[in-house]
Amino acid sequence: MKLYNGPTSPFGRKVRVVALELGVTLEVQSIDVYSAEFLDALNPLRQIPTLQLDDGSALYDSDVIIDYLDSVSEQPTLVPAEDRHRLLTRVALCNGLMEAVLQRVMEQRRPESERSPAFVEKLEGRADRALAELESEAAEISAGDLCLDQITTACALEYVDFRYRRDWRADMPILAGWLARFAERPSMRATRPADPQ
Ligand SMILES: N[C@@H](CCC(=O)N[C@@H](CS)C(=O)NCC(=O)O)C(=O)O
Known part of the structure; x- marks a missing residue:
């Protein structure tokens, strides 16, 4: 899994913290989103964070990526049903x-x-x-x-x-x-x- 991210994005940071806490390994590629035309094929919004899965498909935005990481991790969920x-x-x-x-x-x-x-x-x-x-x-x-x-x-x-x-x-x-x-x-x-x- 490759995470397209930027050096200062708070949304990307949130995803990275979640991945570290859940023990999910991500390859992180830092990009300049404002010139990243290649990203359009994965995320037409041309925004980071965007997660490319191993089958080539992509997930965005940050909360969808986090929900995915939570679902593949073996750690306890970060979004418990209660509350x-x-x-x-x-x-x-x-x-x-x-x-x-x-x-x-x-x-x-x-x-x-x-x-x-x-x-x-x-x-x-x-x-x-x-x-x-x-x-x-x-x-x-x-x-x-x-x-x-x-x-x-x-x-x-x-x-x-x-x-x-x-x-x-x-x-x-x-x-x-x-x-x-x-x-x-x-x-x-x-x-x-x-x-x-
Ligand atoms: N709702 C999105 C917001 C993402 C977002 O605003 N990313 C900014 C960087 S922090 C971005 O890609 N900006 C470039 C642009 O919108 O052109 C998420 O949660 O991932």
């Missing part, structure tokens, strides 16, 4: 947080004359509300065995640090304490991107 929809809703919240931060970066990279301050403000509001919600759920997130919502929360929070650089820890002490511990997992350390350029 499944609550857990998946938290995953969706964290995906939305990642996406808001990603879109904000892309907007800020546009030429100044094309940037929309109102759009950036909207994305920041969305990211800040998601962070506040995660703090209110932090005790629940940190309880119990390793689950997909924990992995997605940690990848989203570290992406906030990486690209948004909002000083959220002072307002969100429970989440901050939990992340400090979770970030030490070998799967998180092995997938952490280098400092942003």
